Every structure is written in structure tokens, then in C-alpha cells.
Amino acid sequence: MRILKYFFLLLFLFLIGLSVFILTxxxxxxxxxxxxxxxxxxxxxxxxxxxxxxxxxxxxxxxxxxxxxxxxxxxxxxxxxxxxxxxxxxxxxxxxxxxxxxxxxxxxxxxxxxxxxxxxxxxxxxxxxxxxxxxxxxxxxxxxxxxxxxxxxxxxxxxxxxxxxxxxxxxxxxxNTYSVKVNGIVNRPGGFYLKQFLHCKQKDVERNIKVLVSRMEHFFDKNKMSSNGKPFIIYHKYDRTNDDIGFSVCMPVRDSIHIMPGSDIESGKSVSYTTLKTTLVGDYSHTQTAWKKALRYISDNHLERNNSGQIVEVYAVGRKDVKNPSKWVTEIYIPVFPKAAPKAVNRKPLDSLVVATPPTESATPSKNN
Structure with missing residues (x-):
């Protein structure tokens, strides 16, 4: 019994000493x-x-x-x-x-x-x-x-x-995991949108787009507004020589919205036009790769750029939808003129006719794409 008392006394003294040691x-x-x-x-x-x-x-x-x-x-x-x-x-x-x-x-x-x-x-x-x-x-x-x-x-x-x-x-x-696919010629419908315009250097484009997209989404949440689709970018100017990029970050809306004068947010409207659609699955940093593939497709297939149209990037799946950059989806639309339909030619009937369509250029998910 006495040994047990000594044991608890020693344990008590040890705990006191340990507490003092820790606290000091x-x-x-x-x-x-x-x-x-x-x-x-x-x-x-x-x-x-x-x-x-x-x-x-x-x-x-x-x-x-x-x-x-x-x-x-x-x-x-x-x-x-x-x-x-x-x-x-x-x-x-x-x-x-x-x-x-x-x-x-x-x-x-x-x-x-x-x-x-x-x-x-x-x-x-x-x-x-x-x-x-x-x-x-x-x-x-x-x-x-x-x-x-x-x-x-x-x-x-x-x-x-x-x-x-x-x-x-x-x-x-x-x-580093991404894929690029040229989807082909599509018609991009018109509609109303709200936009915020910015000029910057090429190296700052990606960062500024992230900031302005977040700002636009915050503007919609703050004013309890509903968008009519995903955020997108309109490129008004892309001057590599003078390192001057002008673009608008946009959010589609169902109807025209009047914005009070003095706001950095403006309203806009686009019309329907013919485009070449290219899809990037992966981080935004690979958009230049997607652009190069799209432009090469235009050249290889003898398409004519429509410089009066709007060059657009749509963030179909972004970081607000999923955290993983490898799953983000960016759609690029470059305005082109539709190819003229070939004239009808009378030919003798054939038993069979095989039509070969030009392949679309694509990239499978790879770190070395």
C-alpha cells in the first residue's frame, strides 16, 4: 500500500515537472x-x-x-x-x-x-x-x-x-496532362452578354483572365444574377509584335441588360457566324498549343479566316466546376468563311461511291503532347 502511495506521488511530481517544463x-x-x-x-x-x-x-x-x-x-x-x-x-x-x-x-x-x-x-x-x-x-x-x-x-x-x-x-x-482536338466547322450562335475589357502584355494574359473571370462571377453572385452559359473571352486585338493584347471577359445572359454609366462592366451582343471549333482538355497554359493546331488546320484545309468575326474562348468546364486542371475544358472558336458548295456535275451512275473525309487533328492525353 505504501509503495502504491509513493508511486502516485512520484507520478504526480513527474506530471507537475513535465507541465512546468512544457509551459516554460x-x-x-x-x-x-x-x-x-x-x-x-x-x-x-x-x-x-x-x-x-x-x-x-x-x-x-x-x-x-x-x-x-x-x-x-x-x-x-x-x-x-x-x-x-x-x-x-x-x-x-x-x-x-x-x-x-x-x-x-x-x-x-x-x-x-x-x-x-x-x-x-x-x-x-x-x-x-x-x-x-x-x-x-x-x-x-x-x-x-x-x-x-x-x-x-x-x-x-x-x-x-x-x-x-x-x-x-x-x-x-x-x-502537364492535356489533349487538343480540332472539332471542325460549326456555327456559333449569337446572344447577349456582359463584358469587362482589358489591355495587357502577352505574359499577363492568363493571369488577368483568371482575375477577371473570378471578378465577373463575383459580380453575378453579388447582384443575384443568372448567367445563360459559361464565361468566355473575346479577343479584340492580338498584336505579338508590339506585345499588346486586348480582350473582354464575358458572361452570357438571356436578355439585354442595361448597365449604369461609369461601371467597368458593359453590355454586348454577338451575331451568329461560322467558326472552326477546337477543344482543349487540360490547364489553360496549353491554349497556345490549341491555337497552333487550329491555325494549322485552317491552312492545311485551305479555309479563309473571317477577320470581321469574333475570336472566342469558352470555358466550358473551369476551376469553379472541378478542381483538377487536367479536366478543364476550353473551346476555341476562330471565325472562317464557309466553303462554297461544289457545283453539281452529271455523272454516270456508279454501283458504289466512297467519300473520304479529311481527318481532324487531335492529341491524346499525354505529357509530351
């Missing part, structure tokens, strides 16, 4: 992990810079299906943010500073606990070296939890390492 440890932490991602720096930077992509690689999100994210109008670049709630956490992320293709600084609040994220991107052999650093201070509860799991450096470091590995796998497959 510094709560400040500074954790850094790096990994070479097998993709060009601009692709890796743009992917991490957009909060809508974090669900595809962050370990703590992928392992907890109770996360529910809220994305505002701006999700990439300086001032971008997102917020979430789950079964055990509630928080938000905000981008404080961005240096294009070089670094990103962010602030995270998770269950009222504040920390900072710092990202650095550097070209290296085999791809891009990504360095992810986090600084912050633990509260008492987090101190205790971290202690029994090997310390905050081990816990957070392991999470960063797994997330960076997920990022590498995601980009390796999701970005």
Missing part, C-alpha cells in the same frame, strides 16, 4: 522546408499564388474532408484572401506582398492563432526550388500538442514536406 518552453517557432518542383518557375509561382489551388496540395486540407472554403473576388496576388471552417478549425489567409515569380508573403489566422508564411522561388537544375517558411507563436494548448508529437519543428516540418510533395505530384500530372 519558448512559444516562438521558425520552420523552413524546401523542395525542387519539376516545373518552370512561372507555373509553380502562379499555382501557389492562387488560393483556389491550395485544396489540391495542402496536406492538412486533403486529410480533412470537413473543410469548407469561401473565396472572395480576389484569390491571387497582393490583397488576395480566402477563409475556411472545418470540424476543428476556423481561419483565413491573406497575401501581404508579392514579388512576381520570386516571392510571396502571407498572414494566416487559424483559431485566433496568427502566423506568417514566406515563399521563395528559384530556378534550379530539374525545375524550381520552392522554399516554404513559417514564423509564429504557439499558445499553451498548441505547445502541449506539439510536445507530444515531437515538437513544432517536427510537426510543421512534416506537414510542409508532405504538402510540397503533393504540389510536385499535382503539377507534374495536372498541369
Amino acid at each position: 518552453q519558448k512559444g516562438d517557432y521558425d520552420v523552413t522546408r524546401s523542395k525542387v518542383i519539376k516545373n518552370p518557375r512561372v507555373i509553380v509561382f502562379n499555382y501557389i499564388n492562387d488560393y483556389r489551388n491550395w485544396e489540391t496540395f495542402c496536406t492538412w486540407i486533403k486529410n480533412d474532408n470537413t473543410y469548407n472554403f469561401n473565396y472572395p473576388e480576389l484569390t491571387m496576388g497582393k490583397g488576395a484572401s480566402c477563409s475556411w471552417v472545418s470540424s476543428g478549425t476556423e481561419g483565413n489567409l491573406k497575401t501581404i506582398l508579392v514579388k512576381e515569380n520570386e516571392s510571396i508573403s502571407q498572414k494566416m489566422v487559424n483559431n485566433q492563432e496568427t502566423s506568417e508564411f514566406f515563399w521563395k522561388f528559384k530556378d534550379t537544375v530539374g525545375g524550381t526550388k520552392v522554399t516554404w517558411r513559417s514564423k509564429g507563436k504557439l499558445d499553451i494548448k498548441s505547445k502541449v500538442a506539439a510536445f507530444f508529437h515531437g515538437g513544432i519543428n517536427s510537426v510543421m516540418g512534416d506537414t510542409f514536406e508532405k504538402s510540397l510533395e503533393n504540389l510536385n505530384k499535382t503539377l507534374d500530372y495536372e498541369i
Whole structure:
């Protein structure tokens, strides 16, 4: 009996000593992990810079299906943010500073606990070296939890390492897996739409389109408006020589809508016209490949471009529909003149007649397409 009392006394003293030891440890932490991602720096930077992509690689999100994210109008670049709630956490992320293709600084609040994220991107052999650093201070509860799991450096470091590995796998497959198919001549119907116009350099087109599409979708949600289809782009000017691209991000509507003067959103209307349709299945970064195949098809089949028509890209399946870039669908419509019907020629009857149609150019899903 006396031995049992001594045992509990020693256990009690041990627990008190352990608690004092844990509580007197510094709560400040500074954790850094790096990994070479097998993709060009601009692709890796743009992917991490957009909060809508974090669900595809962050370990703590992928392992907890109770996360529910809220994305505002701006999700990439300086001032971008997102917020979430789950079964055990509630928080938000905000981008404080961005240096294009070089670094990103962010602030995270998770269950009222504040920390900072710092990202650095550097070209290296085999791809891009990504360095992810986090600084912050633990509260008492987090101190205790971290202690029994090997310390905050081990816990957070392991999470960063797994997330960076997920990022590498995601980009390796999701970005590089795509297919392009030239569908042929189709008639694109006309209709009403709302648009927002922008001029920019070619290197900024993809990023600006993402921003403006998100802004247009937010405009419709905020004003409780219904679209009459998927968002699309009208290219008004594509001057490679002077690096000047002019385009409108559009959302189709059923009827004409009057917009108050002074708004950067305008109304528009298109008419029906003949086009060559090409479909890209995969990330938007492969649109140039799709364009080249479409233009080559026009040349090989002796079609004539109709320069008075509108060159359009329709985002039939986008990131609002599915998270995986490899499953996005972009339809490209290039205006052409319909071929003249051949004149009828009287011929002698034939027992059989075989007509060979020209093959459509296509690409099967491949990383080397």
C-alpha cells in the first residue's frame, strides 16, 4: 500500500515537472522546408499564388474532408484572401506582398492563432526550388500538442514536406496532362452578354483572365444574377509584335441588360457566324498549343479566316466546376468563311461511291503532347 502511495506521488511530481517544463518552453517557432518542383518557375509561382489551388496540395486540407472554403473576388496576388471552417478549425489567409515569380508573403489566422508564411522561388537544375517558411507563436494548448508529437519543428516540418510533395505530384500530372482536338466547322450562335475589357502584355494574359473571370462571377453572385452559359473571352486585338493584347471577359445572359454609366462592366451582343471549333482538355497554359493546331488546320484545309468575326474562348468546364486542371475544358472558336458548295456535275451512275473525309487533328492525353 505504501509503495502504491509513493508511486502516485512520484507520478504526480513527474506530471507537475513535465507541465512546468512544457509551459516554460519558448512559444516562438521558425520552420523552413524546401523542395525542387519539376516545373518552370512561372507555373509553380502562379499555382501557389492562387488560393483556389491550395485544396489540391495542402496536406492538412486533403486529410480533412470537413473543410469548407469561401473565396472572395480576389484569390491571387497582393490583397488576395480566402477563409475556411472545418470540424476543428476556423481561419483565413491573406497575401501581404508579392514579388512576381520570386516571392510571396502571407498572414494566416487559424483559431485566433496568427502566423506568417514566406515563399521563395528559384530556378534550379530539374525545375524550381520552392522554399516554404513559417514564423509564429504557439499558445499553451498548441505547445502541449506539439510536445507530444515531437515538437513544432517536427510537426510543421512534416506537414510542409508532405504538402510540397503533393504540389510536385499535382503539377507534374495536372498541369502537364492535356489533349487538343480540332472539332471542325460549326456555327456559333449569337446572344447577349456582359463584358469587362482589358489591355495587357502577352505574359499577363492568363493571369488577368483568371482575375477577371473570378471578378465577373463575383459580380453575378453579388447582384443575384443568372448567367445563360459559361464565361468566355473575346479577343479584340492580338498584336505579338508590339506585345499588346486586348480582350473582354464575358458572361452570357438571356436578355439585354442595361448597365449604369461609369461601371467597368458593359453590355454586348454577338451575331451568329461560322467558326472552326477546337477543344482543349487540360490547364489553360496549353491554349497556345490549341491555337497552333487550329491555325494549322485552317491552312492545311485551305479555309479563309473571317477577320470581321469574333475570336472566342469558352470555358466550358473551369476551376469553379472541378478542381483538377487536367479536366478543364476550353473551346476555341476562330471565325472562317464557309466553303462554297461544289457545283453539281452529271455523272454516270456508279454501283458504289466512297467519300473520304479529311481527318481532324487531335492529341491524346499525354505529357509530351
